[in-house]
Amino acid sequence: xxxxxxxxxxxxxxxxxxxxxxxxxxxxxxxxxxxxxxxxxxxxxxxxxxxxxxxxxxxxxxxxxxxxxxxxxxxxxxxxxxxxxxxxxxxxxxxxxxxxxxxxxxxxxxxxxxxxxxxxxxxxxxxxxxxxxxxxxxxxxxxxxxxxxxxxxxxxxxxxxxxxxxxxxxxxxxxxxxxxxxxxxxxxxxxxxxxxxxxxxxxxxxxxxxxxxxxxxxxxxxxxxxxxxxxxxxxxxxxxxxxxxxxxxxxxxxxxxxxxxxxxxxxxxxxx
Amino acid sequence: xxxxxxxxxxxxxxxxxxxxxxxxxxxxxxxxxxxxxxxxxxxxxxxxxxxxxxxxxxxxxxxxxxxxxxxxxxxxxxxxxxxxxxxxxxxxxxxxxxxxxxxxxxxxxxxxxxxxxxxxxxxxxxxxxxxxxxxxxxxxxxxxxxxxxxxxxxxxxxxxxxxxxxxxxxxxxxxxxxxxxxxxxxxxxxxxxxxxxxxxxxxxxxxxxxxxxxxxxxxxxxxxxxxxxxxxxxxxxxxxxxxxxxxxxxxxxxxxxxxxxxxxxxxxxxxxxxxxxxxxxxxx
Numbered sequence: 001x002x003x004x005x006x007x008x009x010x011x012x013x014x015x016x017x018x019x020x021x022x023x024x025x026x027x028x029x030x031x032x033x034x035x036x037x038x039x040x041x042x043x044x045x046x047x048x049x050x051x052x053x054x055x056x057x058x059x060x061x062x063x064x065x066x067x068x069x070x071x072x073x074x075x076x077x078x079x080x081x082x083x084x085x086x087x088x089x090x091x092x093x094x095x096x097x098x099x100x101x102x103x104x105x106x107x108x109x110x111x112x113x114x115x116x117x118x119x120x121x122x123x124x125x126x127x128x129x130x131x132x133x134x135x136x137x138x139x140x141x142x143x144x145x146x147x148x149x150x151x152x153x154x155x156x157x158x159x160x161x162x163x164x165x166x167x168x169x170x171x172x173x174x175x176x177x178x179x180x181x182x183x184x185x186x187x188x189x190x191x192x193x194x195x196x197x198x199x200x201x202x203x204x205x206x207x208x209x210x211x212x213x214x215x216x217x218x219x220x221x222x223x224x225x226x227x228x229x230x231x232x233x234x235x236x237x238x239x240x241x242x243x244x245x246x247x248x249x250x251x252x253x254x255x256x257x258x259x260x261x262x263x264x265x266x267x268x269x270x271x272x
Numbered sequence: 273x274x275x276x277x278x279x280x281x282x283x284x285x286x287x288x289x290x291x292x293x294x295x296x297x298x299x300x301x302x303x304x305x306x307x308x309x310x311x312x313x314x315x316x317x318x319x320x321x322x323x324x325x326x327x328x329x330x331x332x333x334x335x336x337x338x339x340x341x342x343x344x345x346x347x348x349x350x351x352x353x354x355x356x357x358x359x360x361x362x363x364x365x366x367x368x369x370x371x372x373x374x375x376x377x378x379x380x381x382x383x384x385x386x387x388x389x390x391x392x393x394x395x396x397x398x399x400x401x402x403x404x405x406x407x408x409x410x411x412x413x414x415x416x417x418x419x420x421x422x423x424x425x426x427x428x429x430x431x432x433x434x435x436x437x438x439x440x441x442x443x444x445x446x447x448x449x450x451x452x453x454x455x456x457x458x459x460x461x462x463x464x465x466x467x468x469x470x471x472x473x474x475x476x477x478x479x480x481x482x483x484x485x486x487x488x489x490x491x492x493x494x495x496x497x498x499x500x501x502x503x504x505x506x507x508x509x510x511x512x513x514x515x516x517x518x519x520x521x522x523x524x525x526x527x528x529x530x531x532x533x534x535x536x537x538x539x540x541x542x543x544x545x546x547x548x549x550x551x552x553x554x555x556x
Contacts, residue, residue, distance in 0.1 A: 176363070177369060180366065183360070184369075201371070
C-alpha cells in the first residue's frame with residue numbers, strides 16, 4: 001500500500017544522540033561525512049565504520065531500520081561495485097576477453113561500497129534522531145549568514161517545514177482518492193506503463209485541486225495569526241547548546257584525530 | 273426475498289504483525305436481503321467504514337468471507353472490478369473525487385469503465401442526474417465551479433450511473449446544512465423506491481436512520497451489537513447511550529415515559545406515532 005512509503009522518518013527514543021542540539025548534530029554529521037572521504041586506507045575507513053556502528057547502537061533504534069534505509073541505494077551500490085571490479089589496474093587474476101578482474105579492482109570495489117554504506121548510515125543517524133521541525137529550525141539557524149546575500153533563509157525553512165508536515169497528509173489523501181476511483185472501476189493495476197500513467201490522471205487531478213485549496217486555507221490561517229515572514233520573529237523554543245553538545249564535539253574531535261592518525265599509521269593498508 | 277449479500281465471520285486487522293496491530297472489524301456475520309434499506313450506525317472508530325469497504329472488495333478481509341448473490345467475491349481476485357460495479361460505493365465527503373472537465377464526463381467515468389456503449393452511457397448519465405435532483409444545464413459545467421452540495425450530488429450520480437445492485441453510502445449527509453440533508457435523504461429514498469435495489473446507509477445521525485431504514489445494524493468497537501428493525505433497536509435507549517450513540521429525541525421521550533410506568537410503546541420513531549400513543553393514554 002502507498003502508506004508504507006516513509007519519508008524523513010524520525011524515531012523518538014530517549015538516547016543521548018537524540019538530546020544533542022540539532023545545529024551541533026547537523027554540523028558534526030557533515031564533518032563526519034567529509035572525514036569519511038578523507039579516510040584513504042582500510043585502517044581509517046574501518047575506524048570510521050566502527051564509530052558509526054557504535055553511534056547507531058547508542059541511538060537505541062533497531063539496526064534493522066538502518067538497513068532498510070539502504071534499500072533505495074542498493075542498485076547504485078551493486079552498479080559501482082561491478083564497475084570497480086572490472087576497471088581496476090594491475091595484474092589480472094581472471095580474464096575473459098576485455099573483461100579482467102584485478103586485485104586492485106576488488107579492493108577498490110570493497111572500499112567504495114563500504115564508504116557508500118557508512119555514508120548512508122551516518123545520514124540515517126541524523127534523520128532518524130532529529131524531528132523534521134528541529135531539523136529545519138537548525139538549518140534556518142545555520143544558514144542565517146546567507147541573509148547577507150539577500151537569501152530568504154526564513155522563508156526557505158518555513159517552506160521546508162510545511163512540505164514535511166504535509167507529506168503524510170498527502171499520502172493519506174492519495175490513498176483515499178485511489179480507493180474512490182477504484183470504487184468507480186478505475187483499473188490501476190493492469191496494463192503497460194502508458195496505460196498505468198493514464199490511470200493516474202483521475203488521482204492526480206483531485207490531488208492537485210485539494211493541495212491548492214489547502215495551500216490557500218493555510219495561507220489565510222497564517223495571515224489571520226499575523227504571520228509576516230521571518231523579520232523580528234522570536235521563537236517559543238530557543239535552541240540552546242548544553243553540556244551534552246560539548247561532549248559530542250569533544251568526542252568528534254577525538255574521532256577525527258583518530259582518522260588522521262590511522263591515515264598516517266597504516267599506509268600499507270591503502271588500496272593498491 | 274432472496275439474500276443478495278452475505279457476510280460470514282468477517283475480520284479485519286490493521287498493521288498485522290506490528291505493535292500497532294488493531295482489529296477494526298471483529299468476526300461479523302450478517303445477511304442482507306434483496307431490496308432492503310439497511311442502515312449501519314456506530315460512533316467514530318467503530319469499524320463502519322472498514323466494514324463497507326470490504327463489501328465491494330476495496331479491502332481484502334484478514335479472514336472471513338463476503339458472498340454476493342451466493343458467490344464469494346474473492347474467488348477470482350482478478351475479476352474484483354466486476355464486484356465494484358455491482359456494489360456501488362459512495363465514500364465520505366465524495367466531492368474530492370471529481371476530476372473531469374465537465375460534470376457529464378465525470379458522471380460517465382464509472383459507466384465508461386464498465387465498457388458500455390456511448391448511447392447507454394448517455395442514458396445513464398441523464399437518468400442519474402435526475403435522481404440526484406440536478407438540472408440538465410449542470411452537465412456542461414466544470415465540476416470545480418459547483419458548490420459543495422452540488423459536487424456531492426455529482427459524485428453520488430457518478431456511482432448511481434453504474435446502476436449497482438447494492439448502493440453503499442458512507443455518511444452521505446455529513447457536513448450538509450439541514451435543508452440539503454433533508455433533500456438528499458428524500459432523493460435517496462425516492463431512488464430506492466424506484467430502482468428497488470438494496471441500499472446500505474452508513475450514518476451516525478439517528479434521526480436520519482430512524483425514518484428511512486428497514487433494518488439497522490449497530491456496530492460497537494468492531495462487533496455487531498444489534499441487527500434489527502429501527503423500532504426494536506431504539507427501544508434499547510440506555511444501552512445505545514452507553515455505546516456513545518444518541519437516539520432520536522422523540523424516541524427518548526417515549527422511552528422515558530414508558531420507564532416511568534406509562535403505557536406507551538418503546539421505540540417510537542415519529543412524532544405522529546407518539547401523538548397517537550399519547551392521545552390513547554390521555555383518553556383513558
